[in-house]
Amino acid sequence: MSSEEDHPDRSQIAHEGVEAGGHRVDAQGFRSRLLAWGRDHVRSFPWRETDEPYRLLMAEVMLHRTQVRQVLPVYERFIVLFPDVAALARASRESVHAVMGPLGLHWRIDLVADMAADLVGRFGGRVPSDREALLSLPGVSDYIASAVRCFSFGLDDALVDTNTVRIVGRVFGLPTKPSSRRNRRFRDLHVALLDRERPADYNYSLLDLGHLVCLSRRAPECERCPLLASCATGAARLAVTA
Template structure:
Protein backbone atom coordinates (compact mmCIF):
# COMPACT_ATOMS: atom_id res chain seq x y z
CA UNK A 1 0.00 0.00 0.00
CA UNK A 2 1.13 3.58 -0.52
CA UNK A 3 2.77 5.76 2.11
CA UNK A 4 0.78 7.57 4.76
CA UNK A 5 1.65 10.90 3.12
CA UNK A 6 0.19 9.74 -0.21
CA UNK A 7 -2.96 8.50 1.50
CA UNK A 8 -3.30 11.83 3.32
CA UNK A 9 -2.85 13.70 0.03
CA UNK A 10 -5.45 11.51 -1.67
CA UNK A 11 -8.00 12.11 1.09
CA UNK A 12 -7.51 15.85 1.24
CA UNK A 13 -7.48 16.30 -2.53
CA UNK A 14 -10.55 14.15 -3.10
CA UNK A 15 -12.56 15.80 -0.33
CA UNK A 16 -11.58 19.29 -1.48
CA UNK A 17 -12.71 18.41 -5.01
CA UNK A 18 -15.92 16.98 -3.61
CA UNK A 19 -16.84 20.16 -1.77
CA UNK A 20 -17.27 21.94 -5.11
CA UNK A 21 -18.33 19.13 -7.42
CA UNK A 22 -20.75 16.76 -5.71
CA UNK A 23 -23.91 16.00 -7.64
CA UNK A 24 -27.16 17.17 -6.05
CA UNK A 25 -29.84 14.62 -5.21
CA UNK A 26 -32.65 14.90 -2.65
CA UNK A 27 -31.42 11.93 -0.60
CA UNK A 28 -28.09 13.70 -0.19
CA UNK A 29 -29.80 16.70 1.39
CA UNK A 30 -31.01 14.71 4.38
CA UNK A 31 -29.61 12.57 7.18
CA UNK A 32 -32.97 10.88 7.81
CA UNK A 33 -32.11 7.15 7.84
CA UNK A 34 -35.45 6.02 6.39
CA UNK A 35 -35.12 8.39 3.43
CA UNK A 36 -31.55 7.29 2.76
CA UNK A 37 -32.29 3.57 3.04
CA UNK A 38 -35.28 3.99 0.74
CA UNK A 39 -33.14 5.83 -1.81
CA UNK A 40 -30.40 3.20 -1.74
CA UNK A 41 -32.94 0.42 -2.34
CA UNK A 42 -34.51 2.35 -5.24
CA UNK A 43 -31.08 3.14 -6.72
CA UNK A 44 -30.13 -0.53 -6.97
CA UNK A 45 -29.45 -1.18 -10.68
CA UNK A 46 -31.29 2.04 -11.56
CA UNK A 47 -30.06 5.44 -12.74
CA UNK A 48 -30.34 8.26 -10.22
CA UNK A 49 -32.30 10.54 -12.57
CA UNK A 50 -34.97 7.83 -12.88
CA UNK A 51 -35.17 7.45 -9.12
CA UNK A 52 -35.67 11.13 -8.20
CA UNK A 53 -39.39 11.46 -9.09
CA UNK A 54 -40.24 8.02 -7.67
CA UNK A 55 -38.37 8.80 -4.45
CA UNK A 56 -40.48 11.94 -4.00
CA UNK A 57 -43.72 10.08 -4.75
CA UNK A 58 -42.99 7.26 -2.32
CA UNK A 59 -42.14 9.69 0.49
CA UNK A 60 -45.23 11.76 -0.24
CA UNK A 61 -47.39 8.64 0.00
CA UNK A 62 -45.41 6.93 2.79
CA UNK A 63 -43.58 9.65 4.78
CA UNK A 64 -42.43 7.28 7.54
CA UNK A 65 -41.27 3.69 7.70
CA UNK A 66 -44.43 2.95 9.72
CA UNK A 67 -46.53 4.24 6.82
CA UNK A 68 -44.56 2.15 4.34
CA UNK A 69 -44.95 -0.93 6.53
CA UNK A 70 -48.73 -0.47 6.38
CA UNK A 71 -48.78 -0.12 2.58
CA UNK A 72 -50.66 -2.46 0.28
CA UNK A 73 -48.39 -4.42 -2.03
CA UNK A 74 -50.39 -3.46 -5.13
CA UNK A 75 -50.26 0.26 -4.30
CA UNK A 76 -46.50 0.18 -3.77
CA UNK A 77 -46.02 -1.81 -6.98
CA UNK A 78 -47.94 0.86 -8.91
CA UNK A 79 -45.65 3.58 -7.54
CA UNK A 80 -42.48 1.68 -8.47
CA UNK A 81 -43.65 0.25 -11.79
CA UNK A 82 -41.65 2.66 -13.96
CA UNK A 83 -38.38 1.59 -12.31
CA UNK A 84 -38.75 -2.06 -13.31
CA UNK A 85 -37.08 -4.71 -11.15
CA UNK A 86 -40.45 -5.71 -9.74
CA UNK A 87 -38.84 -8.20 -7.36
CA UNK A 88 -37.77 -5.35 -5.09
CA UNK A 89 -41.37 -4.31 -4.31
CA UNK A 90 -42.21 -7.15 -1.88
CA UNK A 91 -38.70 -6.96 -0.41
CA UNK A 92 -39.10 -3.22 0.27
CA UNK A 93 -42.42 -3.84 1.98
CA UNK A 94 -41.03 -6.75 4.00
CA UNK A 95 -38.00 -4.66 4.96
CA UNK A 96 -40.20 -1.84 6.29
CA UNK A 97 -42.32 -4.27 8.29
CA UNK A 98 -39.24 -5.82 9.88
CA UNK A 99 -37.83 -2.40 10.78
CA UNK A 100 -41.10 -1.69 12.59
CA UNK A 101 -41.49 -5.10 14.23
CA UNK A 102 -37.86 -5.68 15.21
CA UNK A 103 -36.51 -2.16 15.71
CA UNK A 104 -39.58 -0.13 16.63
CA UNK A 105 -39.35 1.86 13.42
CA UNK A 106 -35.73 2.95 13.94
CA UNK A 107 -33.41 2.14 11.05
CA UNK A 108 -30.40 0.31 12.52
CA UNK A 109 -27.07 2.08 12.18
CA UNK A 110 -24.68 -0.84 11.86
CA UNK A 111 -23.92 -2.70 8.66
CA UNK A 112 -24.35 -5.99 10.50
CA UNK A 113 -27.91 -5.22 11.62
CA UNK A 114 -28.89 -3.59 8.33
CA UNK A 115 -27.85 -6.74 6.49
CA UNK A 116 -30.35 -8.78 8.51
CA UNK A 117 -33.17 -6.90 6.77
CA UNK A 118 -34.80 -8.44 3.67
CA UNK A 119 -33.19 -7.38 0.41
CA UNK A 120 -30.32 -5.46 2.03
CA UNK A 121 -26.89 -6.51 0.80
CA UNK A 122 -23.48 -5.22 1.76
CA UNK A 123 -23.46 -2.20 -0.56
CA UNK A 124 -26.85 -0.84 0.54
CA UNK A 125 -26.02 -1.51 4.19
CA UNK A 126 -22.65 0.26 3.97
CA UNK A 127 -24.08 3.22 2.06
CA UNK A 128 -26.94 3.66 4.53
CA UNK A 129 -24.65 3.34 7.54
CA UNK A 130 -22.23 5.89 6.11
CA UNK A 131 -24.62 8.43 4.58
CA UNK A 132 -27.23 8.39 7.36
CA UNK A 133 -25.02 7.85 10.40
CA UNK A 134 -21.61 9.04 9.13
CA UNK A 135 -20.03 5.71 9.99
CA UNK A 136 -16.67 4.93 8.34
CA UNK A 137 -17.81 2.17 6.01
CA UNK A 138 -15.97 1.38 2.76
CA UNK A 139 -18.31 1.53 -0.23
CA UNK A 140 -17.40 -0.76 -3.09
CA UNK A 141 -19.23 -1.04 -6.37
CA UNK A 142 -18.23 -1.38 -10.00
CA UNK A 143 -17.41 2.33 -10.15
CA UNK A 144 -15.35 2.77 -7.00
CA UNK A 145 -13.26 -0.34 -7.67
CA UNK A 146 -12.55 1.05 -11.15
CA UNK A 147 -11.06 4.14 -9.52
CA UNK A 148 -8.97 2.01 -7.17
CA UNK A 149 -7.78 -0.13 -10.05
CA UNK A 150 -6.58 2.90 -11.98
CA UNK A 151 -5.06 4.65 -8.98
CA UNK A 152 -2.88 1.70 -8.02
CA UNK A 153 -2.74 -0.22 -11.32
CA UNK A 154 -4.67 -3.18 -9.98
CA UNK A 155 -6.34 -5.87 -12.03
CA UNK A 156 -10.09 -5.28 -11.78
CA UNK A 157 -12.60 -8.06 -12.38
CA UNK A 158 -16.38 -8.24 -12.06
CA UNK A 159 -15.83 -9.90 -8.68
CA UNK A 160 -13.52 -7.14 -7.38
CA UNK A 161 -16.36 -5.24 -5.71
CA UNK A 162 -16.78 -8.26 -3.42
CA UNK A 163 -13.06 -8.85 -2.99
CA UNK A 164 -11.48 -8.76 0.45
CA UNK A 165 -8.36 -7.25 -1.12
CA UNK A 166 -10.24 -4.26 -2.54
CA UNK A 167 -12.25 -3.84 0.66
CA UNK A 168 -9.03 -3.74 2.69
CA UNK A 169 -7.53 -1.11 0.38
CA UNK A 170 -10.68 1.01 0.50
CA UNK A 171 -10.82 0.78 4.29
CA UNK A 172 -7.24 2.02 4.49
CA UNK A 173 -7.91 4.94 2.15
CA UNK A 174 -11.19 5.96 3.78
CA UNK A 175 -11.12 9.21 5.73
CA UNK A 176 -12.51 8.01 9.05
CA UNK A 177 -13.19 11.55 10.27
CA UNK A 178 -15.16 12.51 7.14
CA UNK A 179 -16.39 9.20 5.69
CA UNK A 180 -19.61 10.55 4.20
CA UNK A 181 -17.91 13.28 2.21
CA UNK A 182 -15.06 10.97 1.18
CA UNK A 183 -17.41 8.29 -0.15
CA UNK A 184 -19.67 10.76 -1.95
CA UNK A 185 -16.65 12.39 -3.58
CA UNK A 186 -15.27 9.03 -4.68
CA UNK A 187 -18.61 7.97 -6.17
CA UNK A 188 -18.94 11.24 -8.05
CA UNK A 189 -15.34 11.22 -9.25
CA UNK A 190 -16.09 7.81 -10.76
CA UNK A 191 -19.29 9.09 -12.37
CA UNK A 192 -18.01 12.43 -13.68
CA UNK A 193 -14.30 11.98 -14.39
CA UNK A 194 -13.01 8.42 -13.95
CA UNK A 195 -15.60 6.99 -16.32
CA UNK A 196 -15.42 3.47 -17.80
CA UNK A 197 -14.52 4.71 -21.27
CA UNK A 198 -12.37 7.76 -22.03
CA UNK A 199 -11.75 8.99 -18.46
CA UNK A 200 -11.06 12.72 -18.22
CA UNK A 201 -7.61 12.35 -16.68
CA UNK A 202 -6.70 15.93 -17.58
CA UNK A 203 -9.46 17.13 -15.20
CA UNK A 204 -8.87 14.62 -12.43
CA UNK A 205 -7.70 16.07 -9.10
CA UNK A 206 -5.88 12.80 -8.36
CA UNK A 207 -3.90 12.63 -11.60
CA UNK A 208 -0.55 13.35 -9.95
CA UNK A 209 -0.85 10.35 -7.61
CA UNK A 210 -2.69 8.03 -10.01
CA UNK A 211 -0.63 5.45 -11.87
CA UNK A 212 -3.10 5.41 -14.75
CA UNK A 213 -3.30 9.21 -14.80
CA UNK A 214 0.48 9.57 -14.72
CA UNK A 215 0.71 7.26 -17.72
CA UNK A 216 -1.80 9.50 -19.51
CA UNK A 217 0.28 12.60 -18.72
CA UNK A 218 3.47 10.93 -19.97
CA UNK A 219 1.77 9.86 -23.19
CA UNK A 220 0.79 13.47 -23.87
Protein backbone atom coordinates (compact mmCIF):
# COMPACT_ATOMS: atom_id res chain seq x y z
CA MET A 1 0.00 0.00 0.00
CA SER A 2 1.25 3.47 -0.72
CA SER A 3 1.13 6.44 1.61
CA GLU A 4 -2.01 8.58 1.69
CA GLU A 5 0.21 11.64 1.70
CA ASP A 6 1.52 10.97 -1.81
CA HIS A 7 1.23 13.98 -4.06
CA PRO A 8 -2.22 14.03 -5.71
CA ASP A 9 -0.66 14.11 -9.19
CA ARG A 10 0.40 10.53 -8.64
CA SER A 11 -3.26 9.47 -8.82
CA GLN A 12 -3.36 9.14 -12.58
CA ILE A 13 -6.85 9.84 -13.83
CA ALA A 14 -7.06 8.37 -17.30
CA HIS A 15 -9.93 8.40 -19.74
CA GLU A 16 -10.48 4.66 -19.55
CA GLY A 17 -9.68 4.11 -15.91
CA VAL A 18 -8.74 5.60 -12.57
CA GLU A 19 -5.45 4.60 -11.00
CA ALA A 20 -4.02 5.16 -7.54
CA GLY A 21 -1.75 3.25 -5.20
CA GLY A 22 -0.77 0.94 -8.06
CA HIS A 23 -4.39 -0.22 -8.48
CA ARG A 24 -6.42 0.57 -11.58
CA VAL A 25 -10.21 0.74 -11.67
CA ASP A 26 -12.39 0.63 -14.77
CA ALA A 27 -14.49 3.68 -13.90
CA GLN A 28 -17.42 2.82 -16.15
CA GLY A 29 -17.71 -0.70 -14.74
CA PHE A 30 -17.44 0.68 -11.20
CA ARG A 31 -20.29 3.11 -11.84
CA SER A 32 -22.60 0.67 -13.58
CA ARG A 33 -22.21 -2.00 -10.88
CA LEU A 34 -22.75 0.55 -8.12
CA LEU A 35 -25.84 2.01 -9.81
CA ALA A 36 -27.30 -1.46 -10.44
CA TRP A 37 -26.88 -2.28 -6.74
CA GLY A 38 -28.37 1.07 -5.77
CA ARG A 39 -31.57 0.37 -7.73
CA ASP A 40 -32.46 -2.36 -5.22
CA HIS A 41 -30.74 -1.16 -2.06
CA VAL A 42 -30.74 2.62 -1.76
CA ARG A 43 -32.71 3.51 1.35
CA SER A 44 -35.82 5.65 1.34
CA PHE A 45 -36.07 8.69 3.62
CA PRO A 46 -38.44 11.68 3.45
CA TRP A 47 -35.64 14.00 2.36
CA ARG A 48 -34.80 11.64 -0.48
CA GLU A 49 -38.34 11.88 -1.85
CA THR A 50 -37.95 15.55 -2.69
CA ASP A 51 -35.62 17.82 -4.61
CA GLU A 52 -36.85 20.91 -2.78
CA PRO A 53 -33.62 22.73 -1.77
CA TYR A 54 -34.89 24.03 1.59
CA ARG A 55 -35.90 20.54 2.74
CA LEU A 56 -32.64 19.02 1.54
CA LEU A 57 -30.65 21.75 3.25
CA MET A 58 -32.46 21.30 6.57
CA ALA A 59 -32.10 17.52 6.39
CA GLU A 60 -28.37 17.72 5.70
CA VAL A 61 -27.84 20.13 8.59
CA MET A 62 -29.73 17.77 10.92
CA LEU A 63 -27.85 14.70 9.68
CA HIS A 64 -24.49 16.24 10.52
CA ARG A 65 -22.95 14.00 13.20
CA THR A 66 -26.40 12.61 14.03
CA GLN A 67 -28.03 9.21 13.50
CA VAL A 68 -30.75 8.92 10.87
CA ARG A 69 -33.18 7.35 13.35
CA GLN A 70 -32.85 10.44 15.58
CA VAL A 71 -33.30 12.81 12.66
CA LEU A 72 -36.42 11.20 11.15
CA PRO A 73 -39.06 12.33 13.71
CA VAL A 74 -37.44 15.73 14.20
CA TYR A 75 -37.24 16.40 10.46
CA GLU A 76 -40.88 15.46 9.88
CA ARG A 77 -42.12 17.73 12.69
CA PHE A 78 -39.78 20.53 11.62
CA ILE A 79 -41.07 20.54 8.04
CA VAL A 80 -44.69 20.64 9.21
CA LEU A 81 -44.02 23.59 11.52
CA PHE A 82 -41.55 25.44 9.28
CA PRO A 83 -42.44 24.42 5.71
CA ASP A 84 -40.29 27.02 3.98
CA VAL A 85 -37.55 29.57 4.54
CA ALA A 86 -40.01 32.37 5.29
CA ALA A 87 -41.79 30.33 7.97
CA LEU A 88 -38.49 29.43 9.61
CA ALA A 89 -37.28 33.04 9.48
CA ARG A 90 -40.51 34.19 11.20
CA ALA A 91 -40.29 31.57 13.95
CA SER A 92 -38.93 32.37 17.39
CA ARG A 93 -35.60 30.84 18.36
CA GLU A 94 -37.37 29.16 21.26
CA SER A 95 -39.72 27.33 18.91
CA VAL A 96 -36.83 26.17 16.70
CA HIS A 97 -34.95 24.98 19.79
CA ALA A 98 -38.06 23.14 20.98
CA VAL A 99 -38.26 21.14 17.75
CA MET A 100 -34.54 20.50 17.14
CA GLY A 101 -33.52 20.13 20.77
CA PRO A 102 -33.72 16.30 20.78
CA LEU A 103 -30.91 16.20 18.22
CA GLY A 104 -28.41 17.80 20.61
CA LEU A 105 -25.62 19.97 19.17
CA HIS A 106 -27.51 23.07 20.26
CA TRP A 107 -25.10 25.41 18.52
CA ARG A 108 -26.41 24.25 15.17
CA ILE A 109 -29.96 25.27 16.10
CA ASP A 110 -28.87 28.89 16.28
CA LEU A 111 -27.05 28.43 12.97
CA VAL A 112 -30.30 27.23 11.38
CA ALA A 113 -32.10 30.35 12.61
CA ASP A 114 -29.24 32.53 11.37
CA MET A 115 -29.30 30.70 8.04
CA ALA A 116 -33.01 31.42 7.54
CA ALA A 117 -32.49 35.12 8.24
CA ASP A 118 -29.55 35.16 5.82
CA LEU A 119 -31.53 33.39 3.08
CA VAL A 120 -34.31 35.95 3.39
CA GLY A 121 -31.93 38.91 3.65
CA ARG A 122 -29.51 38.03 0.86
CA PHE A 123 -31.26 35.50 -1.39
CA GLY A 124 -34.93 36.49 -1.37
CA GLY A 125 -35.85 33.44 0.70
CA ARG A 126 -34.48 30.98 -1.87
CA VAL A 127 -31.68 28.47 -1.39
CA PRO A 128 -28.97 29.25 -3.96
CA SER A 129 -27.33 26.61 -6.15
CA ASP A 130 -24.02 28.45 -6.41
CA ARG A 131 -21.33 26.75 -4.32
CA GLU A 132 -19.78 29.94 -2.95
CA ALA A 133 -23.20 31.33 -2.07
CA LEU A 134 -24.11 28.14 -0.21
CA LEU A 135 -20.79 28.11 1.63
CA SER A 136 -21.37 31.70 2.72
CA LEU A 137 -24.44 30.62 4.73
CA PRO A 138 -24.09 29.92 8.47
CA GLY A 139 -23.69 26.20 9.16
CA VAL A 140 -23.10 25.09 5.56
CA SER A 141 -20.02 22.89 5.17
CA ASP A 142 -18.45 21.75 1.93
CA TYR A 143 -20.29 18.43 2.24
CA ILE A 144 -23.68 20.09 2.83
CA ALA A 145 -23.16 22.46 -0.11
CA SER A 146 -22.32 19.53 -2.40
CA ALA A 147 -25.29 17.49 -1.17
CA VAL A 148 -27.75 20.33 -1.81
CA ARG A 149 -26.25 21.05 -5.23
CA CYS A 150 -26.38 17.40 -6.24
CA PHE A 151 -29.67 16.21 -4.74
CA SER A 152 -31.67 19.42 -5.30
CA PHE A 153 -30.19 20.92 -8.42
CA GLY A 154 -28.87 17.79 -10.16
CA LEU A 155 -25.32 19.13 -10.34
CA ASP A 156 -22.44 16.69 -10.62
CA ASP A 157 -20.78 17.29 -7.27
CA ALA A 158 -18.94 14.36 -5.71
CA LEU A 159 -19.85 13.75 -2.07
CA VAL A 160 -16.85 13.11 0.14
CA ASP A 161 -17.39 11.97 3.72
CA THR A 162 -15.85 9.44 6.07
CA ASN A 163 -17.98 6.63 4.62
CA THR A 164 -17.23 7.33 0.97
CA VAL A 165 -13.54 7.85 1.74
CA ARG A 166 -13.44 4.49 3.50
CA ILE A 167 -14.89 2.80 0.40
CA VAL A 168 -12.59 4.56 -2.06
CA GLY A 169 -9.59 3.91 0.17
CA ARG A 170 -10.40 0.21 0.33
CA VAL A 171 -11.04 0.01 -3.42
CA PHE A 172 -7.58 1.40 -4.18
CA GLY A 173 -5.87 -0.20 -1.17
CA LEU A 174 -5.03 3.21 0.29
CA PRO A 175 -4.89 3.81 4.05
CA THR A 176 -7.40 6.32 5.40
CA LYS A 177 -7.90 8.32 8.55
CA PRO A 178 -10.59 10.83 9.67
CA SER A 179 -8.83 13.73 7.97
CA SER A 180 -8.73 11.88 4.63
CA ARG A 181 -12.03 13.45 3.60
CA ARG A 182 -10.14 16.73 3.29
CA ASN A 183 -7.26 15.15 1.39
CA ARG A 184 -6.87 16.38 -2.19
CA ARG A 185 -5.96 12.97 -3.50
CA PHE A 186 -9.16 11.38 -2.20
CA ARG A 187 -11.24 14.26 -3.51
CA ASP A 188 -9.71 13.81 -6.97
CA LEU A 189 -10.49 10.09 -6.89
CA HIS A 190 -14.12 10.76 -5.90
CA VAL A 191 -14.47 13.24 -8.75
CA ALA A 192 -12.93 10.83 -11.26
CA LEU A 193 -15.24 7.97 -10.26
CA LEU A 194 -18.47 10.02 -10.10
CA ASP A 195 -21.17 9.22 -12.66
CA ARG A 196 -21.80 12.64 -14.19
CA GLU A 197 -25.00 11.58 -15.91
CA ARG A 198 -26.64 10.29 -12.73
CA PRO A 199 -24.82 12.05 -9.88
CA ALA A 200 -27.67 11.81 -7.33
CA ASP A 201 -28.23 8.08 -7.89
CA TYR A 202 -24.48 7.49 -7.78
CA ASN A 203 -23.97 9.48 -4.57
CA TYR A 204 -26.93 7.89 -2.77
CA SER A 205 -25.66 4.45 -3.81
CA LEU A 206 -22.12 5.11 -2.59
CA LEU A 207 -23.35 6.55 0.72
CA ASP A 208 -25.62 3.58 1.35
CA LEU A 209 -22.98 1.05 0.36
CA GLY A 210 -20.95 2.49 3.21
CA HIS A 211 -23.83 1.91 5.64
CA LEU A 212 -24.95 -1.50 4.41
CA VAL A 213 -21.95 -3.37 2.95
CA CYS A 214 -18.57 -1.66 3.24
CA LEU A 215 -18.99 -1.24 6.97
CA SER A 216 -17.08 0.89 9.41
CA ARG A 217 -17.40 -0.84 12.78
CA ARG A 218 -17.65 -4.39 11.47
CA ALA A 219 -15.74 -6.18 8.75
CA PRO A 220 -16.78 -5.21 5.22
CA GLU A 221 -19.10 -7.76 3.62
CA CYS A 222 -17.06 -8.17 0.46
CA GLU A 223 -18.76 -11.40 -0.62
CA ARG A 224 -21.94 -9.47 -1.46
CA CYS A 225 -20.38 -6.20 -2.56
CA PRO A 226 -21.08 -4.91 -6.08
CA LEU A 227 -17.62 -3.31 -6.16
CA LEU A 228 -15.70 -6.50 -5.43
CA ALA A 229 -14.46 -6.80 -9.02
CA SER A 230 -12.89 -3.33 -8.69
CA CYS A 231 -11.59 -3.57 -5.14
CA ALA A 232 -8.00 -4.20 -4.05
CA THR A 233 -8.99 -4.76 -0.41
CA GLY A 234 -11.88 -7.07 -1.25
CA ALA A 235 -9.66 -9.19 -3.50
CA ALA A 236 -7.00 -9.46 -0.79
CA ARG A 237 -9.52 -10.33 1.93
CA LEU A 238 -11.22 -13.04 -0.09
CA ALA A 239 -7.86 -14.49 -1.19
CA VAL A 240 -6.88 -14.86 2.48
CA THR A 241 -10.17 -16.48 3.51
CA ALA A 242 -10.42 -18.76 0.42
